[in-house]
Amino acid sequence: MDTRRLPLDRISSDALAASGLRYGLVDGSDRDALAAWDEADSRGFHDRRPDPEAITEHSQHVAHRRITGVWDDGIPDPHVPVATVASWVGALSTPGGSVPSWAISSVTVAPTHRRRGVARALLEGELRTAAAAGIPMASLTVSEATIYGRFGFGPATLSADLSVETKRAGWVPAASGDNGRLAFVSPQIAYESCRGLVDRAAAGTPGDFEIDDYHWGRLVGHFGDRDKRSASIRVVRYDDAAGEPQGVVAYRMVADKTDFTKHTVEIDYIRAATDDAYAALWKYLLELDLVTNVRYDVASADEPVLWMIRDQRAARVATSDHHWLRILDVKAALEARTYGAPGALTLGIDDRLGTATGVYRLEVAADGSAEVSTTDDAPDLTLDVASLSALYLGAWRASTFVHAARLVERTDGAASRLDAMFRSPETPLLSFWY
Ligand SMILES: CC(C)(COP(=O)(O)OP(=O)(O)OC[C@H]1O[C@@H](n2cnc3c(N)ncnc32)[C@H](O)[C@@H]1OP(=O)(O)O)[C@@H](O)C(=O)NCCC(=O)NCCS
Incomplete structure (x- = not known):
């Protein structure tokens, strides 16, 4: 899917405009605009100013991404965005299958513009755009584990x-x-x-993500030789x-x-x-x-x-959270994996953004395939979308989430049934950072 053609999210655009900020897309073939965006992205991660070689590398390998920025026309150098985000769609491996995921990277807000809701507008804009485009999942790797839970992401691999x-x-x-x-x-x-x-x-490893050319070339030292x-x-x-x-x-x-x-x-x-x-x-x-x-x-x-x-x-x-997932479409995401045990469970999902909110009946057949439908039945388990996203690949035990009050068991034994069903035959893993 060419995410560059999707329209900008109206809610985020209006929210940013109300703060005097302009939300927009960068055309990857416009070298000056890309260079200014790269400058903001590097600065956001405390990296040095990108040189012409790095900008050329970006334009050759990453310009196909949806590159979004936020500009403040009132600052001395209004050409350089005050916030950045980039996204693309790739295949996320699941137990027994894969699901298209909206990968998010380069989330930065200039320190001069921090903590006034700019990142929230960017993240929610990405999630609404992905959901409207029919992408069932969003994913990212994070600089700090404290940021993304509030947007419905949960750590699904270690x-x-x-x-x-x-x-x-x-x-x-x-x-x-x-x-x-x-x-x-x-x-x-x-x-x-x-x-x-x-x-x-990657296809045989739940949690791994289809590697893109940019990361692949850098990891084996073929390009990205600035240092x-x-x-x-x-x-x-x-x-x-x-x-x-x-x-x-x-x-x-x-x-x-x-x-x-x-x-x-x-x-x-x-x-x-x-x-x-x-x-x-x-x-x-x-x-x-x-x-x-x-x-x-x-x-x-x-x-x-x-x-x-x-x-x-x-x-x-020494372990740490790694791949953070955010289910956008519960039915499509849960049907995109196979399960370790047959059975049925009714899950009540809470999502502040609304895209995943509902009560869902998960029915797993003897061959491990699943069918998911919305229902008016009382849920066996209730949890928020961040917890469901963390549990999605089978990396954690539902009973641990019950003890941590991240999941409420409303039918006796439902958490251990979820464990048996969600168990993954392979340990979930993401093999690189993006
Ligand atoms: C992290 C960053 C993008 C946040 O941008 P921001 O515009 O200041 O964030 P917002 O004002 O939109 O904050 C949104 C929410 O996240 C919280 N938040 C923001 N940064 C946070 C952080 N570093 N740790 C914990 N919570 C954070 C805010 O308190 C706010 O919470 P609330 O709305 O639930 O009350 C920005 O500080 C940054 O660029 N940091 C350096 C680069 C980086 O680490 N990027 C993330 C890459 S994965």
Whole structure:
């Protein structure tokens, strides 16, 4: 879907106009307008001023997004927006399927214009526009966990900051391999040859999001070289016995200034489409010479490598919220996944924005597929849309939400039925930040 053609949300436009601000879209092919928007976006994240190379990169890879800004014509440099947001639609993997999601990024408000409702106008504008366009879900990754709950988002995946002491870990050999092989590839070859395996891996991982060209090219060091980061990225690819790429890791070595034998491997990106590729890549990383530590900060909280090393205490895992989801259309979202157990539940959903409000009957058939309809029946469980969005992929237990008063159980046993139904066969995970 080309989100750039959708009209601006009237409610947000009027709210901003009432504060003397102008809400509008940026044409990605207008380099001056894009440069001014980039300046605001970088400033909002305390980054340095974008140089011409960064603006060109943006215009080549991101201009297809819906790029929105807010301008204050009364400031000395009215060309530069005082607030930014960008969005695009991609496939969010669910247990057993996928759902189109309205991805939101680059949410900034200039510190000179903060806390007067500008972000609220932007976020609610995005959500109403997405809902009006028939997109069932919105999603984002966040700078602060305190901002988005009020807009109906809930954290639906965890990410782990994983650190493994390599000398202590010890590799437990896997039973058998597929006789594949590892080789270094250039960032360009990785960019061109590994996208297919990354898409396959994402499709099988609930919570992962279809990677766009911009993030993909940056993660493997093919572009985004403003800080010369890609010069230190090494990329290793795993091909199966038939020569098909099945795994890739992009990493950097960080030296210990006082001891050359104690490098840390910082993994920027690792993805495997098969278990053999996964095992081969992790074994490679944990057995590197002149290395004492491997660190990966977008790991799963439930990484299989923890069960492939002899000493689990060689690994430190610190988890944090990662992929925040916001259900806009309850029926479409709940029908876009399969379920772990058959049965029926009636859910009463509260949504301050109104798009998800209602009582819904979820009926799961023996094959795990679901049908959802609105009903006048009394709900078995009541919760707000942020809690339903957090529970959507099966990353949390409904009983925990009952204890935390995030969910009210009105029929005995309904929370444990929800748990059995929402359970995911794979641990939900998002493999990158956007
Ligand atoms: C976060 C940010 C976008 C908020 O913009 P803003 O225009 O000041 O926000 P608003 O005035 O519209 O606030 C809307 C609501 O969010 C709350 N809020 C805003 N920023 C918040 C924060 N950092 N932490 C907690 N709550 C916050 C406000 O209190 C307000 O709450 P209420 O309406 O429920 O009373 C802005 O401070 C910013 O650009 N921060 C730096 C970049 C960043 O972190 N962006 C988010 C990327 S994920």
